[in-house]
Amino acid sequence: MEMYIPSEYEVIRDDKKCNVCRVCERQCANAVHSYDAKLGKMLADSAKCVNCHRCVCLCPTHALKIVKSDDIYKADANWTAQTINEVYKQANSGGVLLSSMGNPQPLPVFWDKILVNASQVTNPPIDPLREPMETQLYLGKRRTKAERDVNGRLKDTLAPQLRLNMPILFSAMSYGSISYNAHESLARAAEELGIYYNTGEGGLHKDFYKYGKNTIVQVASGRFGVFKEYLESAAAIEIKMGQGAKPGIGGHLPGAKITEDVSLTRMIPRGVDAISPAPHHDIYSIEDLRQLVYSLKEATEYKKPILVKIAAVHNVAAIASGIARSGADIIAIDGCRGGTGAAPTRIRDNVGIPIELALAEVDQRLREEGIRDEVSLIAGGSVRSSSDVVKAIALGADACYIGTAALLALGCHLCRSCHQGNCNWGIATQKPELVKRLDPDVGAQRLVNLLTAWNHEIQEMMGGMGINSIEALRGNRLMLRGVGLTDTELKILGIKYAGESL
Numbered sequence: 267m268e269m270y271i272p273s274e275y276e277v278i279r280d281d282k283k284c285n286v287c288r289v290c291e292r293q294c295a296n297a298v299h300s301y302d303a304k305l306g307k308m309l310a311d312s313a314k315c316v317n318c319h320r321c322v323c324l325c326p327t328h329a330l331k332i333v334k335s336d337d338i339y340k341a342d343a344n345w346t347a348q349t350i351n352e353v354y355k356q357a358n359s360g361g362v363l364l365s366s367m368g369n370p371q372p373l374p375v376f377w378d379k380i381l382v383n384a385s386q387v388t389n390p391p392i393d394p395l396r397e398p399m400e401t402q403l404y405l406g407k408r409r410t411k412a413e414r415d416v417n418g419r420l421k422d423t424l425a426p427q428l429r430l431n432m433p434i435l436f437s438a439m440s441y442g443s444i445s446y447n448a449h450e451s452l453a454r455a456a457e458e459l460g461i462y463y464n465t466g467e468g469g470l471h472k473d474f475y476k477y478g479k480n481t482i483v484q485v486a487s488g489r490f491g492v493f494k495e496y497l498e499s500a501a502a503i504e505i506k507m508g509q510g511a512k513p514g515i516g517g518h519l520p521g522a523k524i525t526e527d528v529s530l531t532r533m534i535p536r537g538v539d540a541i542s543p544a545p546h547h548d549i550y551s552i553e554d555l556r557q558l559v560y561s562l563k564e565a566t567e568y569k570k571p572i573l574v575k576i577a578a579v580h581n582v583a584a585i586a587s588g589i590a591r592s593g594a595d596i597i598a599i600d601g602c603r604g605g606t607g608a609a610p611t612r613i614r615d616n617v618g619i620p621i622e623l624a625l626a627e628v629d630q631r632l633r634e635e636g637i638r639d640e641v642s643l644i645a646g647g648s649v650r651s652s653s654d655v656v657k658a659i660a661l662g663a664d665a666c667y668i669g670t671a672a673l674l675a676l677g678c679h680l681c682r683s684c685h686q687g688n689c690n691w692g693i694a695t696q697k698p699e700l701v702k703r704l705d706p707d708v709g710a711q712r713l714v715n716l717l718t719a720w721n722h723e724i725q726e727m728m729g730g731m732g733i734n735s736i737e738a739l740r741g742n743r744l745m746l747r748g749v750g751l752t753d754t755e756l757k758i759l760g761i762k763y764a765g766e767s768l
């Protein structure tokens with residue numbers, strides 16, 4: 267017998283406002299709304315609602331709202347309604363619980379416990395409207411000493427670098443997990459902004475090769491869609507060793523999202539779940555990783571910087587130290603609140619560590635070992651605003667990956683049901699009737715708007731600190747102070763408590 271599981275949300279319709287235009291019925295891919303001809307009114311099956319707000323936003327008379335259902339169990343702080351429902355679901359199905367987007371648990375958000383400095387009397391602030399303010403930067407190895415050949419000419423042994431107009435990149439989101447139109451929006455925005463977007467492990471659709479100089483292609487454990495032209499088409503190659511939302515396991519693309527086009531791009535069968543292995547089967551040590559780094563460099567004639575992406579886990583500093591010695595040019599660290607198109611709920615909600623702590627630890631360790639300039643660091647995993655970017659850079663990052671914020675700009679309402687493939691906003695879906703809801707012209711413009719605004723705010727915050735370049739902010743922890751943090755947290759973050767002088 268299947269246990270009845272109460273609806274999580276309730277669809278409330280104000281019948282006085284509803285003019286039975288049936289927009290909600292057409293807009294909801296979850297078939298929540300229907301018209302009852304006998305009653306002459308709209309009805310709702312709340313059990314199917316994922317609270318994506320599409321109908322609420324598009325209802326012309328604002329007759330709809332979605333509320334948390336009050337069909338709940340006896341109050342119990344330990345056995346919450348969600349916990350009980352999850353047990354019922356697993357007892358019904360015998361399956362692993364799947365989720366999407368980032369960890370929603372009430373873990374501390376350290377960004378919100380860090381405050382940024384501002385100049386007052388001495389070392390005055392800089393006005394970014396009137397004075398130059400440099401947010402352009404390069405990612406990759408830095409020259410630590412000048413070497414000359416026998417003729418006195420500078421030996422240029424540096425790997426190529428990535429040039430960014432601002433310290434932000436779009437993080438890996440595969441074609442398959444997100445739609446063609448979402449990918450096109452990201453690619454076009456990256457090109458216009460002078461930054462990069464990332465294919466994730468989904469391969470590169472042939473239509474997007476033209477954005478190659480703003481593209482980072484990924485090589486993940488499944489090696490989906492990886493071949494010579496794919497590697498050569500991009501500005502850089504990222505080896506994905508781990509991901510913040512699901513450390514220690516492989517990727518998962520539900521079969522329902524593997525359409526003909528996605529299967530061709532990924533070079534995998536259509537309609538069958540694509541589960542990439544947890545490890546790369548040729549990497550069991552830093553030496554093995556080094557081999558892959560150099561194989562990829564070799565395959566692309568040493569013209570592309572190589573990134574290695576890892577999940578933020580307990581031993582992250584030692585792991586990063588090894589990666590820095592593997593020949594990689596850039597390390598991307600993904601914190602435990604990072605998003606995903608699909609992950610087992612238990613992994614997403616319980617594995618990994620926050621990016622703030624991981625980043626501070628890694629930067630400190632690389633500095634202590636004198637190898638900080640061997641690699642650049644990209645921090646990701648719930649970077650939500652320009653102030654998170656500023657704090658990340660002051661904690662030691664060179665730049666930040668953003669994923670969820672970019673999807674929000676495209677219209678995502680964080681309903682966290684991407685894995686079901688019915689995204690009503692045309693983002694995390696492959697259904698043509700839903701994909702066309704996202705206009706790439708509008709999507710690209712909204713992404714450009716978002717990051718243009720963030721870049722202005724970054725300049726204002728830097729100016730306030732009396733700093734006029736990203737380079738001068740990088741690792742400048744004196745610009746940060748903590749509030750509501752323990753001594754251990756302050757020590758790991760390497761910052762002082764608010765009120766403590768220099």
Ligand code: SF4
Nearest residue numbers: 294315316318319321
């Ligand atoms: S799933 Fe979205 S569109 Fe459908 S009823 Fe719920 S909020 Fe509205």
Ligand code: SF4
Nearest residue numbers: 678679681682684689
């Ligand atoms: S991308 Fe779509 S399905 Fe995923 S959380 Fe956002 S609105 Fe929901």
